[in-house]
Amino acid sequence: xxxxxxxxxxEQTLARLRKLAQGFRVDIxxxxxxxxxxHPGGSLSVIDLVTALYFQQMRHDPKNPAWPExxxxxxxxxxxxxxxxxxxxxxxxxxxxxxxTLRRLGGLQGHPxxxxxxxxxxxxxxxxxxxxxxxxxAMASKADGDKFRVYCVIGDGxxxxxxxxxxxxxxxxxxxxNLVCVLDYNKGQIDGYVKDVMPLEPIADKWRAFNWHVIExxxxxxxxxxxxxxxxxxxKGKPTFILANTVKGKAVSFMEDRIEWHGAAPSxxxxxxxxxxxxxx
Amino acid sequence: xxxxxxxxxxxxxxxxxxETHPEIVVLDADLSKSTKSDLFAKKFPDRFFEMGIxxxxxxxxxxxxxxxxxxxxxxxxxxxxxxRFDQIRLSLAYGNANVxxxxxxxxxxxxxxxxxxxxxxxxxxxxxxxxxxxIQPGDDLECAGAIEYLLTHQGPAFLRTTRQSLERVNAEGxxxxxxxxxxxxxxxxxxxxxxxxxVQGAVRAHEALKASGIHARVVxxxxxxxxxxxxxxxxGRECKGGILTVEDHQIIGGxxxxxxxxxxxxxxxxxxxxxxxxxxxxxxxxxxxxxxxQLDAAGIEQRVRRFLG
Ligand SMILES: Cc1ncc(C[n+]2csc(CCOP(=O)(O)OP(=O)(O)O)c2C)c(N)n1
Numbered sequence: 007x008x009x010x011x012x013x014x015x016x017e018q019t020l021a022r023l024r025k026l027a028q029g030f031r032v033d034i035x036x037x038x039x040x041x042x043x044x045h046p047g048g049s050l051s052v053i054d055l056v057t058a059l060y061f062q063q064m065r066h067d068p069k070n071p072a073w074p075e076x077x078x079x080x081x082x083x084x085x086x087x088x089x090x091x092x093x094x095x096x097x098x099x100x101x102x103x104x105x106x107t108l109r110r111l112g113g114l115q116g117h118p119x120x121x122x123x124x125x126x127x128x129x130x131x132x133x134x135x136x137x138x139x140x141x142x143x144a145m146a147s148k149a150d151g152d153k154f155r156v157y158c159v160i161g162d163g164x165x166x167x168x169x170x171x172x173x174x175x176x177x178x179x180x181x182x183x184n185l186v187c188v189l190d191y192n193k194g195q196i197d198g199y200v201k202d203v204m205p206l207e208p209i210a211d212k213w214r215a216f217n218w219h220v221i222e223x224x225x226x227x228x229x230x231x232x233x234x235x236x237x238x239x240x241x242k243g244k245p246t247f248i249l250a251n252t253v254k255g256k257a258v259s260f261m262e263d264r265i266e267w268h269g270a271a272p273s274x275x276x277x278x279x280x281x282x283x284x285x286x287x
Numbered sequence: 288x289x290x291x292x293x294x295x296x297x298x299x300x301x302x303x304x305x306e307t308h309p310e311i312v313v314l315d316a317d318l319s320k321s322t323k324s325d326l327f328a329k330k331f332p333d334r335f336f337e338m339g340i341x342x343x344x345x346x347x348x349x350x351x352x353x354x355x356x357x358x359x360x361x362x363x364x365x366x367x368x369x370x371r372f373d374q375i376r377l378s379l380a381y382g383n384a385n386v387x388x389x390x391x392x393x394x395x396x397x398x399x400x401x402x403x404x405x406x407x408x409x410x411x412x413x414x415x416x417x418x419x420x421x422i423q424p425g426d427d428l429e430c431a432g433a434i435e436y437l438l439t440h441q442g443p444a445f446l447r448t449t450r451q452s453l454e455r456v457n458a459e460g461x462x463x464x465x466x467x468x469x470x471x472x473x474x475x476x477x478x479x480x481x482x483x484x485x486v487q488g489a490v491r492a493h494e495a496l497k498a499s500g501i502h503a504r505v506v507x508x509x510x511x512x513x514x515x516x517x518x519x520x521x522x523g524r525e526c527k528g529g530i531l532t533v534e535d536h537q538i539i540g541g542x543x544x545x546x547x548x549x550x551x552x553x554x555x556x557x558x559x560x561x562x563x564x565x566x567x568x569x570x571x572x573x574x575x576x577x578x579x580x581q582l583d584a585a586g587i588e589q590r591v592r593r594f595l596g
Contacts, residue, residue, distance in 0.1 A: 043399040084403065109399040111571030111579060116401035131403025132367060133340050163317060166339035197317045197325075197337055204317075204339025 016229075019062065023228045026096060027057040031257055031284045033092035033105055039277035041109035044116065047267045049089040051192040051225070051252040052159060056081070058231045059157055060093045068098035071124040075153045078127050078143050082136020083161035083190065084117040085269070090126070099125035134167025136160065137187055141177045144185035144245075152184055155239075159188045163195030166204045171216075177245045178217035185245040186238045187218075190225065192254035194265050213247040225250030257287045289427065289455040293448040293483075294391040296430040298323025301360060305331045308358070308438060314349055315362045316342045321450070322362035322391040343371045349386045350378040358385055358438060365390025365406025365447055372412055379443040380416040387437050388413075391448045393423070394535030394568070395580055396484045398450075401570035406447070411540020413445040414512045420444040420465075421512040425486035426455045429509050432463025440465070447483060451573050454487040456507060466510045468518035474502035477528035477591055480519070482508045482542045484535045484582070491584035496591060503591060508542055516549035522557075523550045528595045529558025533587055535580075538563040560594045562587065 014022065030053050038044040056079075060066070064077035081090050091114055095102045100123070107113025115122060117131030128139045140158035147154050160170060177185055189209070197203050206212075210220045219241045223230040231250070238246035254268070255261030258280040272280055305311050305327055314336045319325040328335035338345040342363050349359035361368065368390050369375070379386050393406045413421045420440060424430035430448065437444055456471055471486070472493045481489035486507045493503045504526055506518055522530055530550070532543040543561030550557050564580060577583040581590055 041399060109401070109570045111569065111575045113570065116399050116570040117403040119402075129403065131401070132370065163340050166317075166341045168341060168343055195317050195340065196321075197315070197319050203337055204341070 019232070020228045023057055023061060026061055027054050028284060028287065030057060030089065030092035030096060032281050033095070034088045035258070035272060035277050035280045035284070037088050037091070037105050037108045038271045039274060040106055042271050043109055044088060044271055045085040045269045046258070046261055046272065047194060047254040047264070048083060048086040048161060048190065048192065050256045050258060050261065051254045052083070052086050052190045053089040053092070054226050054228065055159060055188055055190065055231060055250055056089050056093050058228060058235065060097050062232060063235045064157065065154070068125070071099060077154045078140070078156045080128050080130065080136045080140045080156070080158045081118055082130050082158055083133065083164050084130030084136070087116070087118045090118065094123070094125040133161065133164040134169040137170055137173040140185060140187070141173050141182065144177070144182040145180055147184055148180070148182065155184045155186070157186045157188065159190055161195070162189060162191050162193060162200045162206060163203070165189065165206055174213065174216045174218065181243045182245045183242050186235065186248060187245065188248045188250055190252050191249055192252045194254040194263065194268060196268050198265055210249055217244060218247040219244045220247045220249060222249040223251070225252035226256055257284050259283055290452040291427040292450060292452050293424050293427065293430040294321070294323045294450060296427045297389060297391070297434060297446070297448050298326035300431045300434045302326040302330050304434065304438065305334065310356060310358050311360065311438070312336065312352055312357045313360045313362065314338055314345050316340055316345050316367070318363050321364070322389060324360070324362040342367050343374045346371055346374040347378050350382060350384045353384040353386050358387065360387045360389050362389040362391065364392040364404055365409040366404060369406065369409035369412045369445070376416055380418045383418050383442050385441065386443050388443070388445045389448060390445060392450045393447045394484055395564065395576040395582070396449055396451045396535050396573050398573040398576060399570050402568040405568040407537050407564050407568055408540070409445070409447065410511055410536050410542070411544070414540060414545070418442045419512065420510070421447070422510050423447040423483040424509050425481070425483055425507045426453050426457055428455065428457045428461040429463055432461065433509065436463055436465050449484050451484065453484060456486050456490050463509070466513045466515060468515035469507040469509065470504065470518070471507050472503065472505035474504040475525050475527065476502045477595060478504040478506060478522035478526040478530045479587065479591065480506045480508055480522070480530055480532045480542060480546055482511065482534050485533045485587070488577070488582060488584040488587050489533060492587040492591060495584065495588045501591070501595070511542060511545060514545040514549060516553060519546045519549040520553040520555050523553070523555035524557070526557070529560065531560045531562060531591055531594050533562040533582060535582055536563055538565055560590065562590050
C-alpha cells in the first residue's frame, strides 16, 4: 500500500516515481553485471511501468505477500524479472542484499518463480503464458465481488504467441474490466526488430477489434502511465490494453534500441558507464 | 582436445548440407542466434523462415512444407518446442511428416536462465510418440553424422543439442549408426550409460574409477529411440555391479527409463540406478549445476562408488 501518496501533490508523486525508477535501473545494471548474464534491454524498458504499479497503482502489502485481496501483477515477459526484483526489494518484499544472488545457485532465479520468491505471482519465462493466468485471477476476483485488480505486462515479441490472442479473445468475453494488459512496446526482440521478425501493426486496432479498451502512452512518462491506469479503473465492461511505447535499454545510451543488448550482461566498465548515465538521466 | 557445442555443430552442418540438398528448409522462432540456425539463414535466406515467437504455428507450417517435399528443420529451445506437444503429436507424429525438430539448450547445462528455459522433459515427451525418432549426440562428430543421417530418415525426428561445449568422445573417422549405442570404454564391473552432455563426464569417471581398480563400461546412447535394447541387456548380463544411467534430463521417461524397460522386458534382473534431474532445474553456472546434480565426472564417479556399495 502507498501511504505516502495520500499527502503528495501530483508533481511530488511523479518526482518520487522517477527517483525510484532511477535507483531500480542502477540495481538492474548491478545485478546483471554481477550475474554476468541476463536481459538488460527489456528490463530497462519496463522498469518505469513496474515502478508505477508497485509504488502508486497497486494495493499490496510487502509484509503480507499472501494477502488475499492484494492486486496482482504478472510479468509475462519473465526474462525482465530483474526489473521486478529491484521493485520488490525496494518495496520491502525481501532484503536488498538478495539482489546480488541473481542467477546464482540457490539465489534469485533467472526467471520468476512464485514458489520461491515473495511477491511473484506466477512462473513465467516461457513467453505467452502470463496473460492467461492474469485472466484467471481476474475472473476469480470478479466472482468474489471484485476484490482485487490484475495487471499483466507482455512483450511485443511475446505478442506473436497464439496464446496471447486466445486470452485477448476470452478476457473480452468475460468483460474483465479488472484486468489491464500492458504492452512494453520496445520494438525489439532477439533475432531483430519486431517489424522484421514478425510484424504486429496495427496493434491498437487489433486489440480494439478484440473488444478491449485501448490506451496508447509513452511508457517512460509517469504522468501518462498513471493517467492510463486511472482510465483503466474507470473503464467498465471491458479489459484495458495499454500500448506503452518504450525504448529497449532506456537510459543507457549504448544499450538504447540495440538488439544485441537483449540478453547480454554488461562488463564492469560498461556497468560503470551505464550507472553514471542513469544517474545523470 | 576438441570441444564444441552441438548446437554450433548443427548450425555449421546444416549450412554445409544446404549446398547439396535444396530440399532442406530451416525455420526458427526468434532464437536463431542461440540454436545457430542463423548460420543457415545467412547462407540461404530464401530457405530460412523466421517465424517469430510462435512455436506451435512453426510446427504446423513445417508439416505443410514437408507435405510439399521439403525437409524442414525447425529450431527452438527443447523445452519450448517439445512443449507444443499436441501440435507435434498430430501434425508431425501421426501424420508421419518428414520434419526434424531441433531442440537446443538441453538440460541444466544451459546454466543461469533457470528451469523455464531448460529442456528437461523433452526426451520423455518425444519418446512417447509413435513414429518419432529421438537423437541426442554426445560430441561434434556424432552430431554432424546424425544430421547427415536425418536427410535420409523417413518420418519425424527430434534432435537434442547442447548450449555448452562437449569434449570429443569419439575417434576421428567415426560413423554415426542410427539406433546403435556406442561402447566407448570397456569394463565389466559396472556399466555407465550416458547421453548428450553427460557422456564426457562418464568417460572421465571411467578413468578415475580405473585408478582404484573399478572397470566401468561406458556406453554412449545417442539414439534414445529406437533404443538399443541389446546394448542394455548385454551390459546387464555382463556387468556384475549393474547399470548406472546418467542424463541431463528428468530421470523419468528418458535414458534411465529406456534402460529399465529393456532390462525388464529382456528378463535381465540387473541392478539399475538412474542419475539425472529429480524435480526442477534451477539457476546457476553450467559447471555449478553439473556439480550440484552430479552430472559431471566427479559426481558420476561418486554415484558409481555409492551404487557399488
Ligand atoms: C515460448 C518462448 N519462446 C522463446 C523464448 C526465448 N525468448 C526469450 S526473450 C525472447 C524475446 C522476447 O521479446 P519481447 O517479448 O519483445 O521482449 P523484450 O524485447 O521486451 O525483452 C525470446 C524469443 C521464450 N522465453 N519463450
